[in-house]
Amino acid sequence: MIIEVIGGADEVPEVRVADVDDLTRLHLAVGAVTDEEADAALRSAGMGRLTDGDTGVVSVAALRAAAEPQASTADWGDRFDAMVIFAADKGWTADDGAGLQVHVEPAASA
Template sequence: MIVEVVGGTDEVPEVQVVDVDDLTRLHLAVGAVTDEEADQALQAAGLGRLVDGDNGVLDVAALRAAAEPKAGAADWGGQFDAMVASAAEKGWTADDGASLRVHVEPAASA
């Protein structure tokens, strides 16, 4: 699953959750926007925040709410829960487990 922050209409960054059925990976993809713009867009969308140019934090409940309606797999909820549990086991949680720490990568459209 990928959370993308990319330039939108009128140069206002847009946040979208894509590849929702691939729960073997999770990262934040940032397009041609500044770190400040990416952080503001993530917070405005309620999905999380940018820690720095290399790391972000995504809210688990908000991520699930944004991704689940787009999911195609019948057992998606269980797979999502397993992804979150795996991240917790690896120490990739924040905010007492309510958020996941993720790496930032360039967006494909960047």
């Protein structure tokens, strides 16, 4: 799954979730926006925040709410829960487990 922060209408960055059925990976893809713009967009969307240029924190609840309506498999919820448990077992959580730490990568469209 990919959380994208890309330039939107009127150059206001947009946050969206892509590849929601691929729960074997999770990262933040940032397009041609500054770290400050990406952080502000994530916070405004209620999706999370950047901690630095390489790492972000994504709200588990917000991610689920944004991704689940796009899911195409009946077992998506169970697989999402398993992804969160896996991340917790690896120590990739933040905010007392309410957030997941994610790597920041350039967006394909950047």
